[in-house]
Structure formats: C-alpha cells, structure tokens
Amino acid sequence: MKRYIALLFIIFFSLVLKAQLGDLATVDFLIQHDKEDLYQLTFKLKLKEGAIVYGDPVEGAMISPPELIINIDSSNAFQFTGDWIKPPFKTKFIKEFEGDVSYYQGEELIMTRALKGFKKDFTVSGNYQAQVCEEGRCITTPYPNPTFSVLVGEGKKDLTMQSTTLSLERKESSGNQCGYNFSKEKKELKTFNGLSIDEGQNESYFWFFIFAFVSGLVALLTPCVFPMIPMTVSFFLKESENKSKGKFTALIFGLSIIVIYMLIGSVINLIAGPDAANYIATHWLPNLLFFSVFLFFAASFFGMFELTLPSNWGNISDRKAEKGGLAGAFFMALTLSIVSFSCTGPIVGNVLVESVATGGIKPLIGMFGFSLAFALPFTFFAFFPSLLNKLPKSGGWLNSVKVVLGFIELALALKFLSVADQTAHWNILDREVYIALWIAIFSLMTLYLIGKIKFAHDSDLKFIKVPRLIVAIVTFAFVVYLLPGMWGAPLKGLSGYLPPTSTMDFNIPQLIQGKGGVICSESNYSEKLHLPHGIQGYFDYEQGMCCAKEQNKPVFIDFTGHGCVNCRKIEDGIWSDSDILQLLKEEFVVISLYIDEHTIDLPVSQQYTSVFDGNTQIKTLGQKNADIQKSWFNKISQPYYVTFDNDQNLLNIPIAFQQASDKVKFRKFLMSSIAAYKKRNP
Known part of the structure; x- marks a missing residue:
C-alpha cells in the first residue's frame, strides 16, 4: 500500500532539480512515473533569448565545440529502454570552428529518456557538460562536471541534485581534486631505481661556445675592426726591439682582450642569478626591451647613426697604452674594445642576451668564445706576419657586411617580440605573421646583395662578385624554404626560433591530422594555453593527474615555457614524429606546465606558500609550476620531461633537452x- 502511495506522490508531483548556468541558461532534471515499473527521466535546458547550446559533432568536422553530454552512472537497479529523445538540432558554419557545428536555439530544450526500475528504491545519478553561448561570450560547465542524483521509492519526498553554478569565472576549488594537491606534498624525487635523476642531465655548452666563437669571427669582418688587424700587428713588430718581444706583446694583447670580455661576463653572471635569468628570459617587459635594443642595433648597422662610447674613455686608455710594456698592451686591447664598439656592440649584445636568458655560467662561456675569436688574428698574424699580405683589402665590402648584419639583427629582434607576445597573450605575432615578416626581411636582403637596394654609406656596385652572389643565392633559398611555413609546414630547421604552430590560424597539416587523445573534461586555462600537433592535454597539475587516474594511464609532464627555444625545438622536431606523437596522444595523459605563465592568477583558495623555500607566496600558475619543478626535481631549466604513475611515483629517469x-x-x-x-x- 505504501508503495502505491509513493507512486501516486511521484505521479502528481514531478520534483524538479535545478542548476544555474550563469545568466544564459537554467538546467532542470526531473523524473516522472509512467506506468507500473516504467519511468521517464527528463532534462530541461531553459535558454536566455538569443542563446544557443551546442549538440553532437557534425560528421566530417575537423574542430567541434564542447557538445551537450549527459552521463548516467551505471546501476543494476534500473535499465534504460531507449536513447534520449530530443528535438532536431540545426547546423551552421562558424568561422572560429572552421566548419559546420550542431546547435539548438529556442526558449527551452527538452530531452527525455525512458527507463525501467528493478527495485522499489533506486537512485538515478550522473553528471553533465554543456556549452551555452550568446553573441560575444560562451559559458562552459566547470571541472569537474556538475552532478545530479534522483532518488525514487517509498518515503522519498525530495529529489536532490549536487551541482555547481556555471558562470563566467572559473570555479575555484581547493586544488585537492581526487586526492592530489601539490601544495601539501612533502616529497623529494632525487633517485629512480637507485640512480640519481641527475644522471646525464649536465647541459652541454659546446654549441653555445661555437655560437659565441663564430660571433667573434663575424665581428672581425666589420669596418671598425678589420683594418685594425694589420695596423696593430705591424705596430707590435716595429715598436719592439726584436721579433720575439713583439710576438710576446701580441700574445699579451690577445690575452688582455679575453680578460676584458671575461670580466664583462663575470659581472653579468653575478647580476643575473637563476631567478633573474628566468625573469629576463620569459617576462614580456625585458623581452620587449631586447626587441627595442635589437631594432636600435639594426638601425645603426643600416647607417642611420653610429654607436660610440664616451670619447674620454678611449683617450684615457690610449694614454695608458702609450707607456708601453705589458700594461701598455692591456690598455691597447682596452682601447681597441672601446673604439670598435660601434661595430662589435650589437654582436656582443647578441651573445650576452642569449647567455643571460639561460643563466648559469653561460655569460662566461659566451664572452670567452667571443673574445677568443676576436683576439686570435691579432696574435696569429704577429707570429706569421707574412700572411698579412694575403688578407683582402679594406673597402666597400666591409660596409656591406654591416648592412647584412643589420638585416639579421632585424630578424632576430622579432624573436624577442614573439616571446613577449606569447607570455603576455597579445596575439599580435602569430606564426604566419612572424614568417611573413622574415620572408620580407630576407627578400629585401637578397635584393640588397644583388645591388637593387643601396644604403647611404654603400659604395657603387658595378658588378657582383662570386662570394656576394653565393650569399644572395643562399639567402633567397632561405626565403623559398620559409614559404610553406605560411600554411603550416613544420620548418624543423628553424624549430625554436619561430612561434609555436598552435598560434596559426590556418594550419593544413593540423586540419588533416585532427586532434588526438581523450581527455576527461575541458582543460583549465585552455583559452590561453595550447598544446602542439593536436595533442589534447591539461595545463593544471591536479586536473591532469585526476584524469590520468580516471583513465588508468601514465602521466607525461612537460615543464615548458612560452619563451623556451629548446622546448619548441623538441615539440617541432621530436614530438612531430608519427610514432612519438601517437604515443603521446594515445598512451599518456599529457600535462604541460608553463613556468613563465605570469598572466593567470591562481584562485585565492589555491594560493599557498612555496614548498621549495617556505617563504615565497605562490599566486600565479607559472609560479606554482616552477615551484613543482624546483621542489621535486631541483631543476629550473626547460624543457624537462617527467613520467609519473597515478601515485606520483617516477616511471623513468626524467630527461632534459640533450x-x-x-x-x-x-x-x-x-x-x-x-x-x-x-x-x-x-
């Protein structure tokens, strides 16, 4: 009898469950008794006038917005007897999704599904996700999905739903979803299977030394330095009492150049500690400053003005040099460094900027490599003076070297503007815009080399010599190489120096390949952060770990950064390999942790005191990600790759760039x- 009374109660009172979706829509769940042991679950979505909700992906569509999904928890107490019955959805082309999408627009969306109950008391529970949009904005259900629970049976006078409010602000949580909370972890990951995780992690500075050394050789070809080589060597040999003493003076002169530049490197090394180096490399402000400096250098090389240090600096060191002896040789080296600054300054600046950006002992290595190459010919020709006659004579070609360097400085300046653009999320220098500017710069450089463009200090070019023609051919070939990049070609040879492919508006390989990997819910911060090559993943550590636990998959943690050149090299050159990309998409839950993400503030409830130093207040997503890397792995450089199981234990020794x-x-x-x-x- 009580059972029938309960059933009559349900028949006459359809108890409604409500959840607010911001001011755009309201969700209602209700359950009604049909007959005997049959029921009907109803989902109602009341939409604001003009709002739409997205439906199932359209067949053949490359990109689709989050669709309306209702997930019902499995139970042996009931069984659905059919699929959801819903009104027809319309389709239309939406530019942002690059294709047709399915949507519903109306006052109210009603969906029903019939079920059969096997017990007198049972619960229908689950969760849902939806995205509701109107002109200019969209609201998506937060993570984790809102839940509902409908209780049916004797004495059940209330139907309850546990859900969350969907609003324009991302839901704040404690950061302790499904048991993970980095800020409360006290663990050190120093070893794996008895081996130090630092095994083989020492960074090689060889290629940076080569870069600095080549920069020093290039500096020798500038008009401020090249004519000084025979003059300086001749001075040593003529002023000395014998050739042996002249050679010794030249040796001291060369060593003095190295000492002077190494002193500069030491000062930079003291000023730019690890934290300062990271700030300089990743924050938009210093990168915008570097961009301005490189434009300034380029204008100088083009002949707009001459860079000079205060004249009294040169006069003082010149008077000291006249005294002769070892001290005289040192001050001669100092004088050369000062008077040649108008040509060498921009090149030295390149080396210093690259070294400061990564910190450590790189400023010392950079200055040693540069000064070694810069000093080498002065000492070498003092020991073998007969070879001086084989040097090419000074002339207009030296100014051409400066102009070519100006074009290169202009191209390199864009790299720093790109870092500032990515870290500040201005979105003004996407990959295709960047490549287009490089194509323009190096096309103009080609025209200059073949004599179609002339600058103020250039000599008349009556004909093109073979070396100049070869450089022009190489430059134009580089332009041709860049062209496919406008439509998404990876350009692996330039990996790290171009913005990531995820910034492209039109990427043919990506459209063909589509997205890969299955994620549990929409990624936090995905409106600002992106993964390359269509990989689906997360940018929040706890959210990614929760999904890995749910899917029973290992975790691939990618410590990365917007301004990380080597990160882009790995992503474009290694991740793009079909076998590796398949593994990342299908076998792992990928979590990309951006160390230099300064624009995303953590919710107040998730802010904490640094686990690493116990002092710094962690307020931004980038600070948190850096704290994870420093406190668990004692590392500050990127890229750095870690694999975890669901208990946050290492699966392998982490690896870095090398x-x-x-x-x-x-x-x-x-x-x-x-x-x-x-x-x-x-």
Whole structure:
C-alpha cells in the first residue's frame, strides 16, 4: 500500500532539480512515473533569448565545440529502454570552428529518456557538460562536471541534485581534486631505481661556445675592426726591439682582450642569478626591451647613426697604452674594445642576451668564445706576419657586411617580440605573421646583395662578385624554404626560433591530422594555453593527474615555457614524429606546465606558500609550476620531461633537452615508461 502511495506522490508531483548556468541558461532534471515499473527521466535546458547550446559533432568536422553530454552512472537497479529523445538540432558554419557545428536555439530544450526500475528504491545519478553561448561570450560547465542524483521509492519526498553554478569565472576549488594537491606534498624525487635523476642531465655548452666563437669571427669582418688587424700587428713588430718581444706583446694583447670580455661576463653572471635569468628570459617587459635594443642595433648597422662610447674613455686608455710594456698592451686591447664598439656592440649584445636568458655560467662561456675569436688574428698574424699580405683589402665590402648584419639583427629582434607576445597573450605575432615578416626581411636582403637596394654609406656596385652572389643565392633559398611555413609546414630547421604552430590560424597539416587523445573534461586555462600537433592535454597539475587516474594511464609532464627555444625545438622536431606523437596522444595523459605563465592568477583558495623555500607566496600558475619543478626535481631549466604513475611515483629517469633531442632516446624514454606503468598496474 505504501508503495502505491509513493507512486501516486511521484505521479502528481514531478520534483524538479535545478542548476544555474550563469545568466544564459537554467538546467532542470526531473523524473516522472509512467506506468507500473516504467519511468521517464527528463532534462530541461531553459535558454536566455538569443542563446544557443551546442549538440553532437557534425560528421566530417575537423574542430567541434564542447557538445551537450549527459552521463548516467551505471546501476543494476534500473535499465534504460531507449536513447534520449530530443528535438532536431540545426547546423551552421562558424568561422572560429572552421566548419559546420550542431546547435539548438529556442526558449527551452527538452530531452527525455525512458527507463525501467528493478527495485522499489533506486537512485538515478550522473553528471553533465554543456556549452551555452550568446553573441560575444560562451559559458562552459566547470571541472569537474556538475552532478545530479534522483532518488525514487517509498518515503522519498525530495529529489536532490549536487551541482555547481556555471558562470563566467572559473570555479575555484581547493586544488585537492581526487586526492592530489601539490601544495601539501612533502616529497623529494632525487633517485629512480637507485640512480640519481641527475644522471646525464649536465647541459652541454659546446654549441653555445661555437655560437659565441663564430660571433667573434663575424665581428672581425666589420669596418671598425678589420683594418685594425694589420695596423696593430705591424705596430707590435716595429715598436719592439726584436721579433720575439713583439710576438710576446701580441700574445699579451690577445690575452688582455679575453680578460676584458671575461670580466664583462663575470659581472653579468653575478647580476643575473637563476631567478633573474628566468625573469629576463620569459617576462614580456625585458623581452620587449631586447626587441627595442635589437631594432636600435639594426638601425645603426643600416647607417642611420653610429654607436660610440664616451670619447674620454678611449683617450684615457690610449694614454695608458702609450707607456708601453705589458700594461701598455692591456690598455691597447682596452682601447681597441672601446673604439670598435660601434661595430662589435650589437654582436656582443647578441651573445650576452642569449647567455643571460639561460643563466648559469653561460655569460662566461659566451664572452670567452667571443673574445677568443676576436683576439686570435691579432696574435696569429704577429707570429706569421707574412700572411698579412694575403688578407683582402679594406673597402666597400666591409660596409656591406654591416648592412647584412643589420638585416639579421632585424630578424632576430622579432624573436624577442614573439616571446613577449606569447607570455603576455597579445596575439599580435602569430606564426604566419612572424614568417611573413622574415620572408620580407630576407627578400629585401637578397635584393640588397644583388645591388637593387643601396644604403647611404654603400659604395657603387658595378658588378657582383662570386662570394656576394653565393650569399644572395643562399639567402633567397632561405626565403623559398620559409614559404610553406605560411600554411603550416613544420620548418624543423628553424624549430625554436619561430612561434609555436598552435598560434596559426590556418594550419593544413593540423586540419588533416585532427586532434588526438581523450581527455576527461575541458582543460583549465585552455583559452590561453595550447598544446602542439593536436595533442589534447591539461595545463593544471591536479586536473591532469585526476584524469590520468580516471583513465588508468601514465602521466607525461612537460615543464615548458612560452619563451623556451629548446622546448619548441623538441615539440617541432621530436614530438612531430608519427610514432612519438601517437604515443603521446594515445598512451599518456599529457600535462604541460608553463613556468613563465605570469598572466593567470591562481584562485585565492589555491594560493599557498612555496614548498621549495617556505617563504615565497605562490599566486600565479607559472609560479606554482616552477615551484613543482624546483621542489621535486631541483631543476629550473626547460624543457624537462617527467613520467609519473597515478601515485606520483617516477616511471623513468626524467630527461632534459640533450636526451630529448634524440628521437631514439626520447621514444625509448616513453616506451620504457609505458612498460613500467603496465608492470605496476597489470
């Protein structure tokens, strides 16, 4: 009898569950008794006038917005007897999604689904996701999805739903979703299977030394320096009592140049500690300053003005040099460094900027490489003076070298503007815009080399010599190489020096390839942060770990940065490999942690005191990600790759750029991590 009374109660009172979706829509869940043991679950979405909700993806569409999904928890107490019955959805082309999308627009969307109950008391529970949009804005259900729970049976006079408000602000949470909360973790990951995680992690400075050394050689070809070589060597040999003493003076002169530039490197090294280096490399303000400095240098090379240090500096050192002896040789080197600054300053600046951006001992290595190349010919020709006659004579070609360097400075300036653009999310220098500017710059450089463009200080070019023609051919070939990049070609040879492919508005390979990987819910911060090559992943550590636990997959943690050149090299040159990309998309839950993300503030409830130093207040997403890397791995450089199981235990020794830049080693790293995970989770 009580059962029938309860059933009559349900028949006459359809108890409604409501959840607000901001001011755009209201969600209602209700359950009604039909007959005997049959019921009907109804979902109602009341829409604001002009608002729409997206439906199922359109067949053949490359990109789709988050669709309306209702997930029902499985139960042996009831069984659905059919699919959802819903009104027809319309389709239309939306530019932002580059294709047709399915949507519903009206006063109210009503969907019903019939079910059969096997018990007198049972619960229908689940969760839902939706995206509701109107002109100019969209609201998406927060993570985790809002839930509902409908209780049916004797004495159940209330139907309850546990849901969250959907608003324009992202939902704040405690950061302790499904048990993960970095700020409360007290762990040190120093070893793996008895091996130090620092095994093989020492960074090689060889290529940076080569870069600095080549920069020093280039500086020798400028009009401020090249004519000084025979003059200085002749002075040593003539002023000395014998050739041996002249050679010794030249040796001291060369060593003095190295000492002077090494002193500069030491000062920079003291000023730019690890935190300062990271700030300089990643914050938009210093990168915008570097961009301005490089434009200034380029204008100087083009002949707009001459860069000079205060004249009294040169006069003082010149008077000291006249005294002769070892001190005289040192001050001669100082005089050369000062008077040649108008040509060498921009080149030295390049080396210093690159070294300061990564910190450590790079300023010292950079200045040593530059000064060694710069000093070498002065000492070398003092020992072999007969070779001086074989040097090319000074002339207009030296100014051409300066102009060519000006074009290169202009192209390099864009790199720093790109970093500022990415870290501040201005979105003014997307990849295709950047490539278009490079095409324009190097096309103009080609025209200059073949004599079609002339600057104020250039000599008349009656004919083109073979070396100049070869440089022109190489430059134009570079322009041709850049052209496919306008439509999404990876341009692997320039990996790291171009903005990421995810910034492109039209990327043919990406459209063909589509997105890969299955994520549990919309990624936090995905409106600002993106993964390359269609990889689906997360940018919030706890959210990614929760999804990995839900999907029973290992985690691939990518410590990266907007201004990280080597990160782009790995993404464009290694991740793009079909085998590796498949592993990342299908076998892992990818979590990209941007160290230099300064624009996203953590919700107040998630802000905390640094785990690493116990003092710094962690308020931004970038600070939190850096704190994870420093406190758990004692590392500050990127890229840095870690694989975890669902208990936050290492699956392999983490790898940095040197190991990750080898495709074979990187794939082996992924495969062994997968094998270790499966062994722990049979």
